[in-house]
Amino acid sequence: MFKSQKFKDRLNIFQRRRFIFSWVSFVWSRRVFSVVGLAIATLFTIGLLGNFPTFSQESVTVRFLVQAGEATQLESFAEDFNEKNPNITLEIVKGPNNTNLVEDLYTSAFLLGDSPYDIVYMDIVWVQKFAAAGWLTDLSEWVDNDLLTPYLEGVKEGGRYQGQLYRMPLRADGGMLYYRKDLLKKVGAKPPETFEELMEISKQIQDKDLARWGFIWQGKQYEGLSAIFTEVLKGFGGFWVDPETNEVGLDRPEAIAAVEFLRQTIEEGISPKDVTTYSEEETRLLFQSGNTAFLRNWPYVVPLANQSEIANQFGIKPMVHLPSLKGAACLGGWGFGISRSSNHKEEAWKVIEYFNTVDVQREYFLKTGFVPARRSLFLDPALVSKYPHYPELLEVINNSVLRPPIAQYAQTSDILQRYLSAALTGSQTPEAAMQAAASETRALLGRQQRVISLEQ
Structure with missing residues (x-):
């Protein structure tokens, strides 16, 4: 038995929101729409969300969009983050496995107004475009040189635009x-x-x-x-x-x-x-x-x-x-930025801070086999034991363009x-x-x- 009508309303809102985001992800994965179609669907989604009545909630939800394959790999980390941060719910939205389509989805969300994504999980070549358009938040409020020092020089520079940092690195390529x-x-x-x-x-x-x-x-x-x-x-x-x-x-x-x-x-x-x-x-x-x-x-x-x-x-x-x-080596890689339109920037940074820890990154690379952006992990005993080529990769990635x-x-x-x-x-x-x-x-x-x- 529900204790009140208000509780029923909150539950219905939550379920409807999850349905909408699941539906949109389903459409993306089958590539039913063109880029124009994607924009219309995104507008539909944002419009529906905007029409819901709002209630004060104990937990703030923070979202980012990622390719479906990697989203599956990240699910256990989202669960771990949510357990450690009861006032923040990290929701990872599955997109298509084509990176160009993921970029289109982020772009259409920004162009149509307030993006539903608080965090922007970015390829290194998106940073300058998104920053120049005014879609990203300068991270200097949270990031100092000490926080960036452990990372490879190229991946750090790839997150900058006009002297400001807009992307915190996670993995290199x-x-x-x-x-x-x-x-x-x-x-x-x-x-x-x-x-x-x-x-x-x-x-x-x-x-x-x-x-x-x-x-x-x-x-x-x-x-x-x-x-x-x-x-x-x-x-x-x-x-x-x-x-x-x-x-x-x-x-x-x-x-x-x-x-x-x-x-x-x-x-x-x-x-x-x-x-x-x-x-x-x-x-x-x-x-x-x-x-x-x-x-x-x-x-x-x-x-x-x-x-x-x-x-x-x-x-x-x-x-x-x-x-x-x-x-x-042509440098690639992915990392996190914060949407300028987000109403939950501090909570978004908490998510980025979580993924910035050595222990989380070690587990992430053990699970995925992706290339670290943090220098020390190329020589980490646990990682080298599973991926003996990591030390060789460090030499390659260090010589990057x-x-x-x-x-x-x-x-x-x-x-x-x-x-x-x-x-x-x-x-x-x-x-x-x-x-x-x-x-x-x-x-x-x-x-x-x-x-x-x-x-x-």
């Missing part, structure tokens, strides 16, 4: 070069350090019929292509966009040489022609089949490949480079992807493609600069 140790031993070669050595060793392995392909990578027209190009470009000594000056380097000789190298791998049969259609999973499966000497991919491949026929027969290292330079940390990154990346694809498929020369990409990027950044000047 970085592109790397996988190589077959057994195949290199058969041709008497060491892991390559330069672009030339990569090509030569690939040819030796192919000539001896030890593997069909020398080097496979993500050549599809999507964000993965921008990521590998960032690494190759760094290895040639070039740059994409200088975030301090907005100078564009895509039509410089170093950038053209980087495109020519990738195209050369296809023309000389080191990489398959179909590489221009490959994303991460296609390349991982091809590498695991045993028919490839070298792979560029992310750290998630390590535990999966160690369950395949090439288990314990491969190593990892930073991407190759020119003889006088160093290789660099950021994609341009600018507010217009998404549009800038789209431009680059289109022209890289044109060059790699042969519809344009590398020089013509990069000149066009540079020109279009300058026009984009110039328009944005004029808008900022007018606003000021």
Whole structure:
């Protein structure tokens, strides 16, 4: 028996809210709507929530949206947090497993008004866009240098925009070069350090019929292509966009040489022609089949490949480079920000503070196998016992390069992807493609600069 009608009303409200959020997550996971549809559904959700009568509650609910797969992995941590913080309820909303769709959902929620998400769980390349739009809270009220010191330099810098910190890191990521140790031993070669050595060793392995392909990578027209190009470009000594000056380097000789190298791998049969259609999973499966000497991919491949026929027969290292330079991993990773429109910022920070503790992070990485952002965890005995490759990962992630940390990154990346694809498929020369990409990027950044000047 309920003690009062008021208690009944509160229970009904709670149940209706959970139904709405579950329904929206169901729709997202099946990708029924376009981005416009997502925005309409989000408006519907927020509108319904806004029409409910409000009552004072003993517990404040704090929410964030995350990909469904990781949301499942985080459920036990939410339960632990809720037990330790009886006045705060952490609710993790499951989104689609496609990161671009998760970004669209956050964006549509912000554009339509007060976001239902108090915390924003962000990819490193979203930070500047979200911060420039005024959707994030500056974390300097809670974060000092001592709190950031344990983290890798790149992941710290990736959370900043115009000198302010908007994202507290949780996990890192970085592109790397996988190589077959057994195949290199058969041709008497060491892991390559330069672009030339990569090509030569690939040819030796192919000539001896030890593997069909020398080097496979993500050549599809999507964000993965921008990521590998960032690494190759760094290895040639070039740059994409200088975030301090907005100078564009895509039509410089170093950038053209980087495109020519990738195209050369296809023309000389080191990489398959179909590489221009490959994303991460296609390349991982091809590498695991045993028919490839070298792979560029992310750290998630390590535990999966160690369950395949090439288990314990491969190593990892930073991407190759020119003889006088160093290789660099394109830095990725995820972390927490606080929505500017949240009415529960202090409670949101309590959640971030919880995930910032060493013990919680150790358990999180033991469970997920993701890459830490905290230096000490790469050498943590419990983690190294389960994931022996972590110390090697530290070397790779320490040599990292950021994609341009600018507010217009998404549009800038789209431009680059289109022209890289044109060059790699042969519809344009590398020089013509990069000149066009540079020109279009300058026009984009110039328009944005004029808008900022007018606003000021």
